[in-house]
Amino acid sequence: MPRIEPPVTPLAEPYWDATRRRELVAQRCDACDRFVWYPREVCPGCLSAELDWAPLAGTGTIYTFNVMRKPGNPMMGDDVPYVVALVDLDEGIRMTTNVVGADGSLRCDQRVRVDWSVELSDGRRLPVFRVTDD
Amino acid sequence: MITETAAVLCSVVARWRRPPQEDLETLVPHPLRAAAAIVGAVDAVSPDGRLGRSDAQLEVEMIRGALDDAGLTIADVDCLMTTNGMMGSLELGERLGVRGRFTDSTMTGGSSFEVHVEHAAAAIAAGLCEVAVIVYAATPRGGKNPFAGGGPGIGGQDSALFQWDLPYGLGLPAASYSLAAQRHMHDFGTTSEQLAQIAVSFREWAVKNPNAYHQDPITIDDVLASPMVAEPLHKLDCCLVTDGAGALVVTSAERARDLARPPVYVLGAGTAHTHGMSISQMGDVTTTAAAVSGPQAMAMAGIGHGDVDVVELYDSFTITALMTLEDLGFCAKGEGGDFVSDGRLGPGGVLPTNTNGGGLSYTHPGMYGMFILVEAVRQLRGEGGDRQVPGAEVAIANGCGGVLSCTSTIVLGTEATR
Numbered sequence: 001m002p003r004i005e006p007p008v009t010p011l012a013e014p015y016w017d018a019t020r021r022r023e024l025v026a027q028r029c030d031a032c033d034r035f036v037w038y039p040r041e042v043c044p045g046c047l048s049a050e051l052d053w054a055p056l057a058g059t060g061t062i063y064t065f066n067v068m069r070k071p072g073n074p075m076m077g078d079d080v081p082y083v084v085a086l087v088d089l090d091e092g093i094r095m096t097t098n099v100v101g102a103d104g105s106l107r108c109d110q111r112v113r114v115d116w117s118v119e120l121s122d123g124r125r126l127p128v129f130r131v132t133d134d
Numbered sequence: 135m136i137t138e139t140a141a142v143l144c145s146v147v148a149r150w151r152r153p154p155q156e157d158l159e160t161l162v163p164h165p166l167r168a169a170a171a172i173v174g175a176v177d178a179v180s181p182d183g184r185l186g187r188s189d190a191q192l193e194v195e196m197i198r199g200a201l202d203d204a205g206l207t208i209a210d211v212d213c214l215m216t217t218n219g220m221m222g223s224l225e226l227g228e229r230l231g232v233r234g235r236f237t238d239s240t241m242t243g244g245s246s247f248e249v250h251v252e253h254a255a256a257a258i259a260a261g262l263c264e265v266a267v268i269v270y271a272a273t274p275r276g277g278k279n280p281f282a283g284g285g286p287g288i289g290g291q292d293s294a295l296f297q298w299d300l301p302y303g304l305g306l307p308a309a310s311y312s313l314a315a316q317r318h319m320h321d322f323g324t325t326s327e328q329l330a331q332i333a334v335s336f337r338e339w340a341v342k343n344p345n346a347y348h349q350d351p352i353t354i355d356d357v358l359a360s361p362m363v364a365e366p367l368h369k370l371d372c373c374l375v376t377d378g379a380g381a382l383v384v385t386s387a388e389r390a391r392d393l394a395r396p397p398v399y400v401l402g403a404g405t406a407h408t409h410g411m412s413i414s415q416m417g418d419v420t421t422t423a424a425a426v427s428g429p430q431a432m433a434m435a436g437i438g439h440g441d442v443d444v445v446e447l448y449d450s451f452t453i454t455a456l457m458t459l460e461d462l463g464f465c466a467k468g469e470g471g472d473f474v475s476d477g478r479l480g481p482g483g484v485l486p487t488n489t490n491g492g493g494l495s496y497t498h499p500g501m502y503g504m505f506i507l508v509e510a511v512r513q514l515r516g517e518g519g520d521r522q523v524p525g526a527e528v529a530i531a532n533g534c535g536g537v538l539s540c541t542s543t544i545v546l547g548t549e550a551t552r
Contacts, residue, residue: 003301003303004296004300004301004305005301006291006296006297006298006300006301007291007292007297009292009297012297037298037414038294038297038298038412038414063317063419064313064314064316064317064320064419065313065316066309066312066313066316066364066365066366066367067362067364067365068303068306068309068364068365069361069362069363069364069365070306070308070363070364071303071305071306072300072302072303072304072305072306072309073300073303073305073306076303079303081365082303084302084303084304084309084313084364085313086313086413086414086419094414094415095298095414096298096299096302096304096412096413096414097302098302098303107320108316108317108320109320126301126302128302
């Protein structure tokens with residue numbers, strides 16, 4: 001599945017490095033102890049710049065999703081239909097992702113777990129999600 | 135001079151802040167209320183969606199048209215506002231020979247022109263300028279479509295959108311709005327039929343508009359039978375892609391009284407935003423910033439929902455219109471589906487909405503907010519032709535830009551409402 005491949009900014013390098021090891025990480029604010037998604041310079045809760053990288057469990061719930069019948073960009077033209085979702089991770093952050101392996105019964109609030117099957121050309125991986133039974 | 139201007143500004147700000155909100159509504163009119171008026175309004179669209187002129191040509195044409203409409207000349211203009219280009223208002227001033235003493239190139243996507251009206255009214259009320267021209271032109275059909283192709287998008291490759299959303303194939307505008315629609319359906323039981331009714335009602339208005347892109351009536355079944363773009367949104371839940379242009383002239387209430395057309399007063403204004411281009415950062419995707427900008431604008435205007443004769447709102451997608459009606463308070467959050475179901479928004483309905491046909495059926499060059507304002511002015515001047523809402527005195531114009539990111543609400547009224 002060809003993807004738009006985002007640049008590795010210095011800020012997000014630890015994130016991408018972790019994906020090569022199939023590990024999901026995000027920034028956590030030392031000052032107010034909240035996780036932050038997406039990677040940024042300061043905590044959007046308290047403006048502290050004291051952000052460390054911390055592991056995520058890789059589990060969450062589907063906040064909302066769609067089924068893309070027209071591709072979001074020309075590179076994904078052969079991949080329709082595919083599912084774009086906003087997933088609420090158990091650490092309290094919401095990320096844009098795909099739900100893979102879904103059938104027609106997908107619904108909001110279903111539990112999902114990270115899936116590392118999508119690899120970019122340079123070995124980085126895009127975390128996507130798959131519905132779990134729990 | 136500087137001291138004098140600063141003193142005026144300070145006194146305006148001081149008056150603005152002094153009374154608590156309850157007093158503002160009941161005792162002391164807000165200093166912005168009816169301080170300025172829209173005195174010129176034109177737009178250009180084409181039933182085949184193409185205008186056959188460049189953006190630059192259209193800008194000049196629209197500015198000339200709006201000034202003619204107002205009975206003013208370019209020599210009267212001391213402020214330009216535009217979204218187009220880098221340092222857009224400066225470049226436009228250079229081309230037109232206008233030296234501004236206030237300027238605004240604010241870009242908030244589709245709500246930019248409502249924001250411009252708010253800023254123009256504030257600047258005029260504070261004595262910072264007297265005649266502001268707001269202009270927009272875009273030719274995605276005849277020229278280059280800035281929204282096509284799924285490129286790096288706004289902000290380039292370092293943007294959050296490019297890094298964290300586009301790799302997942304979220305590039306199409308409908309993709310983000312479908313996420314909002316899905317959650318609205320989940321939380322409130324909103325149905326595809328109810329969303330379709332919005333497209334049907336706006337099309338009923340377009341049937342009465344000889345300039346609309348679509349002039350054939352449609353049914354709910356037609357909407358549901360149109361191809362899925364991003365489930366749960368069908369093609370006919372999505373706005374058009376057409377060429378379009380427009381311009382507005384805003385001046386002081388005092389000067390407006392002597393001009394060619396009946397003034398359309400800016401009675402209230404409010405702007406709010408929740409996030410940028412990443413809908414993952416919006417929070418509750420079923421509530422737009424209109425829940426903030428709407429009440430602020432209506433309080434400033436001193437009006438209630440029963441005073442509103444016509445609503446012009448952003449219908450990039452049917453779900454945008456539905457959530458906006460809820461957020462503006464015309465019905466409770468979650469009740470939008472029922473609210474729109476009986477044709478309330480269409481011709482003959484109790485809340486005439488998007489009387490030109492909207493972005494779904496009239497025109498949508500990428501930023502529909504200009505046409506919201508032009509149609510509101512036409513309705514309040516009684517120039518609506520077959521689609522005129524009889525006796526319209528108060529209109530709400532609500533822009534929504536980005537991906538449900540930034541709303542700006544303008545309350546407009548006739549002389550009778552001053």
